[in-house]
Amino acid sequence: MNQRRKQFTGSDAFLRSQAGILPMSLPLAWKLLTLADFSETTTHSDASSMAIEALQTPHGAPPLDQQLKPHHTVCILIEDLTRTSPKKEILKVVLNILRNIGIPSGNIVVVIALGTHRPLSHEELAGAFGPEIVAEYSFVNHDCHAADLIQIGQLADGTAVKINRLAYSADFRIGIGSIFPHPLNGFGGGGKILFPGVADYDSIFKHHLRHSFRGNSALGILGGNDFHDEINAMATAGRLNFIVNSVLNHKDLLHQVVAGDPIVAHKAGTEICRAITSRQFEQKADVTIISSFPYTEGPQIMKPLAPAEMITRPGGTIILYADCRSPLPEHYFSACQKFRSEHGGDLRQAVLTYFADGRPIMADAPPELNMSMAQAMLAQSDFNVILVTGDISADQIARIGFQHAATLQDALLLVAEDHAEATVNIVPAGGVILPAFHSS
Numbered sequence: 001m002n003q004r005r006k007q008f009t010g011s012d013a014f015l016r017s018q019a020g021i022l023p024m025s026l027p028l029a030w031k032l033l034t035l036a037d038f039s040e041t042t043t044h045s046d047a048s049s050m051a052i053e054a055l056q057t058p059h060g061a062p063p064l065d066q067q068l069k070p071h072h073t074v075c076i077l078i079e080d081l082t083r084t085s086p087k088k089e090i091l092k093v094v095l096n097i098l099r100n101i102g103i104p105s106g107n108i109v110v111v112i113a114l115g116t117h118r119p120l121s122h123e124e125l126a127g128a129f130g131p132e133i134v135a136e137y138s139f140v141n142h143d144c145h146a147a148d149l150i151q152i153g154q155l156a157d158g159t160a161v162k163i164n165r166l167a168y169s170a171d172f173r174i175g176i177g178s179i180f181p182h183p184l185n186g187f188g189g190g191g192k193i194l195f196p197g198v199a200d201y202d203s204i205f206k207h208h209l210r211h212s213f214r215g216n217s218a219l220g221i222l223g224g225n226d227f228h229d230e231i232n233a234m235a236t237a238g239r240l241n242f243i244v245n246s247v248l249n250h251k252d253l254l255h256q257v258v259a260g261d262p263i264v265a266h267k268a269g270t271e272i273c274r275a276i277t278s279r280q281f282e283q284k285a286d287v288t289i290i291s292s293f294p295y296t297e298g299p300q301i302m303k304p305l306a307p308a309e310m311i312t313r314p315g316g317t318i319i320l321y322a323d324c325r326s327p328l329p330e331h332y333f334s335a336c337q338k339f340r341s342e343h344g345g346d347l348r349q350a351v352l353t354y355f356a357d358g359r360p361i362m363a364d365a366p367p368e369l370n371m372s373m374a375q376a377m378l379a380q381s382d383f384n385v386i387l388v389t390g391d392i393s394a395d396q397i398a399r400i401g402f403q404h405a406a407t408l409q410d411a412l413l414l415v416a417e418d419h420a421e422a423t424v425n426i427v428p429a430g431g432v433i434l435p436a437f438h439s440s
Helices: 001-005 047-056 086-099 123-130 131-136 163-170 203-210 226-237 260-276 297-303 305-310 328-342 345-357 367-380 394-400 407-414
Strands: 012-017 020-026 029-033 074-078 109-110 140-142 150-154 159-161 172-179 242-248 252-259 277-282 285-292 312-321 384-388 404-406 423-427 434-437
Touching: 001 407, 012 285, 020 407, 029 277, 047 086, 047 252, 074 086, 074 163, 074 252, 074 367, 086 109, 086 131, 086 172, 086 242, 109 404, 131 434, 140 203, 150 163, 150 226, 159 163, 159 203, 203 226, 203 367, 242 260, 252 260, 260 277, 285 305, 285 407, 285 434, 297 367, 305 312, 305 434, 312 367, 328 345, 328 367, 328 394, 345 367, 367 384, 384 407, 384 434, 394 404, 404 407
Parallel strands: 029 423, 074 109, 074 172, 109 140, 172 242, 277 434, 285 312, 285 423, 312 384, 384 404
Antiparallel strands: 012 020, 150 159, 242 252
16 A cells, blocks of 8 residues: 555646645656646626626627616526526626616516526525515526416427516516536527526426437537527527626636627627637546536536546546535436446437437436436446545445545546556536647
8 A cells, every 4th residue: 555655646736626726646657638727717806897897888789778768677587506606796787777777676576597496595595696685676486387387489399388477578588697618508608597597397308308418419519509509599589688697717706797689698708718618638538537616516516527528538537526515316326226227238329319219317307317317327338437525425326337436546546456557637627618629
């Protein structure tokens, strides 16, 4: 064991976690190809000033004070707490503009665009947006199962799409969200605040199953992305009028604010996001070490597996470090174990066939759990995956199909037993990376 420890004095590297920087050392014989750090990226703390500037010069649309009148009713769709964007500051700026226009608070409703996520408690709302704002304005959790949802159109397969009645009936809809790399939609933000944000459960599920993990429905891709295109089509059908989006950097902190037409402003924001989150990689590595940061919600910790697969050679190892602050339910592990036992011969093809047929991995689990399960199955189909976390038991991780390690050093020891020499790519923040390769 002493000899082993002496071998781990090589290249210094690090990951990002909710607790801060997590340093590590690689075996001496391993070759570090790329450390995808973005320490040069600017972070801005004055979200209010940036929001004011963005709202004064919106992309593809007039400013709000040229579109709205005092008698108008306004529905503000705002993202939930799964992202750390400066929602409170931006909401305050928007509400101040509406107040200056002369729109009374009684004509404004704030709908939390939950999609199929859990509702927020009053305490969470007050903590996120401020007790004074929550007291003055109407805040409503979207319910994707509500009986009074209104149909706005159809998906390509004929499934009816319904949205929140408050959003539908308002004179004007403003979406407040954030832009960051997304493994299926290319980037977050834009029209996603309406669909799936305030849509019905069935259409969200059908859309995700139909378009996930095929074609151009992938990280950082917008052109020819059916997942993204259908979201835009439904956001247009649902009359999303205006967006205010935070572009987030590698620390999940504010880099820029864009506002305006949902399609035009979102495109402008994604170009900014691409510039600050793209990283060139020399080649695919034998081992990729990646953090789930900034994701901590149980289902979402699997999202960084998408970029990890892009930069790891087939048959290689992915070490995923995860802070899992919101636990995964027991039936998640049971469903993964059952699917693996039934389709272990070719998990990738099984996932793609299920989704193409409109069948979830687990019928009574919401879309976000099924997408997470699918990502776990796809990753282990082509790679050895080691999950490093203290928040999920070794038994539960084994039922997913991954190996477990309590610490990064334990994970490195596991890999080093079979790979005295290895090439390595390291991604400190796996939730905000767009891998690219040098052209030959």
